[in-house]
Amino acid sequence: MKKVGKVATNEAVSAWGARLDTLIENKLTLSHDEAELHLYETFQKASLIQLRFNAPVMTSMLSGRKVMHLREMEPFNYQPGESLLLPSDRLMQIDFPDATTNDPTRCLALTISxxxxxxxxxxxxxxxxxxxxxxxxxxxxxxxxxxxxxxxxxxxxxxxxxxxxxxxxxxxxxxxxxxxxxxxxxxxxxxxxxLNQTSQHINTNRLAYVVTYIRENLTRTLSVEELCDKACLSKSHFFRLFKSELGVSPVQFILTERIRRAKAILSNPSKSITDACYESGFNSLTHFSSAFRSVEHMCPRQFKRQLFGLN
Structure with missing residues (x-):
């Protein structure tokens, strides 16, 4: 691994109790037979700091913001809740536009054999x-x-x-x-x-075909038996494979797709909550409001007010 931009300091305090040798990408490294975990902290603004690893790596943002410069990609903001997978020996050039002693940027890099x-x-x-x-x-x-x-x-x-x-x-x-x-x-x-490139898989993957079928028929009742028939799978096999590849049950997927469509409808200022309810496949406002809250943790009215900054 290569790193530039070292600056010795005794002012900042590491969240992990690591010795503080630098304000930029101060590192604590912990090892295992199959992996190494590197915990990084940056306490001051910096630009184009270079990192590379000699094994495949998963990096994850923990706090603050970076701007990443990678080969064949436009520079992008890298923020908490996101992870990045990179092959061995891939150069990263990193900007730290917001890092300060009181509000450091923190991330992890996990190299795996x-x-x-x-x-x-x-x-x-x-x-x-x-x-x-x-x-x-x-x-x-x-x-x-x-x-x-x-x-x-x-x-x-x-x-x-x-x-x-x-x-x-x-x-x-x-x-x-x-x-x-x-x-x-x-x-x-x-x-x-x-889910995001469904059309590329629709002719070769039965679940991609089912996803397309669900999205095209959200406004009517869809039975599991109907979906199994479309996938040419038994009910038990269909449930197992759907959950394995899509991470949720067919019923949960239909619900989240209806809520996704409802959010798009609510984003239109000319559309009402009633429009969103029936145009996304719900048959009652009460059921719609309850389902929306279960997924978004707010009611449709709150979502629309928040979206348009209404009181």
Whole structure:
């Protein structure tokens, strides 16, 4: 790994109790047979700080903001709740536009053995094959930026705790948590592909076809039997594969798609809450309001007021 921009200081305090050698990308490194966890803190503004790792790496923002400069990508803001997967020896150039002593930028970088990743993915494909025989679980580490879901956020928090604790079972716990993280990341990438590039998979993947069918028929009642028939799968097989690749049950997916459509309708100033209710497939305002609150943690009226800054 290469790093530039060192500045010695005794003014700032590390959140992890690490020795403070520099205000820029001060690092605490913790090791395991299959991985290394690097915890970084930056306490002052800086530009084009260089980092690279000699193994595949997952970085995650913990606090503050960076601007990332990567090969074949436009510079982008990198913020808490996001993670980035990069291959071995990929140069990162990083700006820290907001970092201060009182409000540092913090992130982690988790390098994982390439062999360990391959073994985990191979076992996943053997034990839980995907819907289509031509598809394989894999982990794309080529500049892959993702929004952390609750499971990935929980696993990164758990790894920080496990790497730092003194426990005779620590190597075992870390190895199993790394395996779960790899599987969750692969699931997230498959799910994002099926949901965001559905048209690219519609002719080769039955779940992509079902997703398209659901989106085209949201305003009417959709039975699980109907969806199983569209997928040419038994009910039990359909449920298992749908949950495996999309992360939710078919009923939950239909609900979130209806709420997604309702939010788009509510974003139109000329549309009312009643319009959003019936045009997104709900048959009563009471049910719509309850379902919306369960997903968005606010009622439709609050969402619309917040969106347009209304009192």
């Amino acid at each position: 390439d062999e360990f990743i391959r073994e985990t993915i191979a076992e996943l494909n053997e034990q839980v094959p995907r819907v289509e025989a031509v598809d394989q679980w894999q982990l794309d580490i080529e500049n892959y930026l993702l929004q952390n879901d609750p499971e990935i956020s929980s696993l990164t928090d758990k790894l920080i705790r496990l790497f730092r604790e003194n426990n005779p079972f620590k190597p075992f716990f870390i190895k199993n948590t790394l395996r779960e993280l790899i599987v969750r990341l692969s699931q997230t990438q498959v799910r994002n592909g099926l």
